[in-house]
Amino acid sequence: MKLLINGIWHSSHPDSAQLQTERNRVRTQFFRNWITADASSGYKAEPDRYHLYVSYACPYAHRAILIRKLKKLENIISMSVLSPDWGSPQGWTFASWTDATTDDVNGHDYLYQVYQQAKPDFTGKVTVPVLWDKQKGTIVNYESAEILRMLNCEFNTFGDATIDFYPKDLREEIDQLNDFIGDRISDGVYHAGFASSQEAYDSAVERLFNALNTLEQSLEHKPYLTGDRLTEADLRLFTTLVRFDAVYYTALHCNLQRLADYPNLWNYTRRIYHLPGVAETVKFDHIKRHYFDTYEGIINRRIIPKGPQIDFEL
Template sequence: MGLLVDGTWTNKWYDTSANGGKFIRSESQFRNWITPDGTAGPSGTDGFAAESGRYHLYVSLACPWAHRTLIFRQLKGLADHVTVSVVHPDMLQDGWTFEPDDHGATGDHLFDSAFAHEIYTRADAAYSGRVTVPILWDKQKNTIVSNESAEIIRMFNSAFNTITGNTQDYWPEELHDPIARINDRIYDTLNNGVYKCGFSTTQTAYDAAVYPLFDTLEWLEGILSENRYLLGDRLTEADWRLFTTLIRFDPVYHLHFKCNRKRLIDYPNLWAYTRELYQIPGISDTVNMNHIVRHYHYSHDTINPHRITPINPLLDYWEPHGR
């Protein structure tokens, strides 16, 4: 995971030494919004109207943040309206690359780029910052709309409704506050918490992350012992933001990131809930375990310098969930 400095690629890992061994995630910089009529959203500039075929999504099938956007593209019937390119799972000295493979990496359909950082410098030749996915690209303006997954899924949730006729709402207005509260805890201690555990470089930093992580899993297990979903009987974006971490927990985070007090399958309600979401039509198509396992174990040489890929448990996500 390198970065661009004034438009020049630099192979530089996160510097945890300045933060007591803690991993601190950088903020996304492209924060425009697609809206039904092209007016400005909560941040950024205007001019990004919802149109079929205008936008292109760059993702990694391994990345949980990018996975969110693929799920909403599927749920909201956007597969025929927003095109997609998939990076290779190996993220080494050149960052994300567009080398194709036999397991889902497609190359860059728009520009035939070699590296994802070239997409950033197309939008801003002097860009400085991490090169992350997802990237939502505007083919008309020839620029990046957004690289913030939490905002892309909200665009997908509603901006294209008149085009698709799909009005399913995963961020209903009456639930904004409770969704925000549950998102905040899950993001800090679990979605990002697994990374804070895995990328920590001191025992103190690891301890500060791992105990809250399992406190949150216990809290979620309790919620799901009483509710079908996080906020009752209605699926919301909070469930899907959680799902992309849970589906990776036993194959990757438990071992690779040292989140090993318990496995996901040791939580009966969380495990059944994960299977239920996986079994919703179209969702299993967004899960590529080959890319997930390969990416984490092969790309993070500070954690796994010999790049040995474990055999992993055999998990049946199609087992009846009973929820």
């Protein structure tokens, strides 16, 4: 496992129950701040103050890229893009690649150095996305769900206030959908792909495709998950579905069916893809490079995939 332990970078460290407990403790205690429009949190929503570190490969970082685009915050919140190669000993790296950038804010070569700068004794994985505060010189937050919510709700003075992806009357439904999508689908593809035993893989795949079947049915008579309006839940689902056939079906062995075999989910994903601005946030060269090239040793190649379902008798 690649991670920082007490601020020291490790390129290959075994996991342990103790380390996991410590990572979970840190995860709830640090870098979970909120930017607010009224400055009550100490992090005021304002232009030119915040910066995103992202990868076009990652579905979680994609949530941040997408909301920045759809809320028209590109001139308000700056962004650095890491190379899709995560396989080097240093993990996420700033390196030459189409549409990747350097770290113009802090001048680092690796993302772990951004974490070290924010908290010199940090323990945990070094993940994207990261929301950085240029004024305080620290990480505000590194949970994509919270970044998505903040950028939707707190920057209306500067971005497009006419669209709201978390409207009051739909919040309960959106929260329920987010829980379902996060656990069963967004994380579900990784549970299948990174399973260390055949049994774990088999049950993860079954759970994932059961969830996809549920959503396929629910989209039978409506364009978006809650009805006519595009919400946060759709954005979260989209960033996983758009990667499905390109990498999850193949590289992560989620191959019972392609997304293209689900009429409703396929149309739904294409519908969102063709909304203004969305296609520009999807970079298949980054996505493929990341999933096929960098998970050596993490994906168990001895696991036998469930699919594809082919019937030669037909």
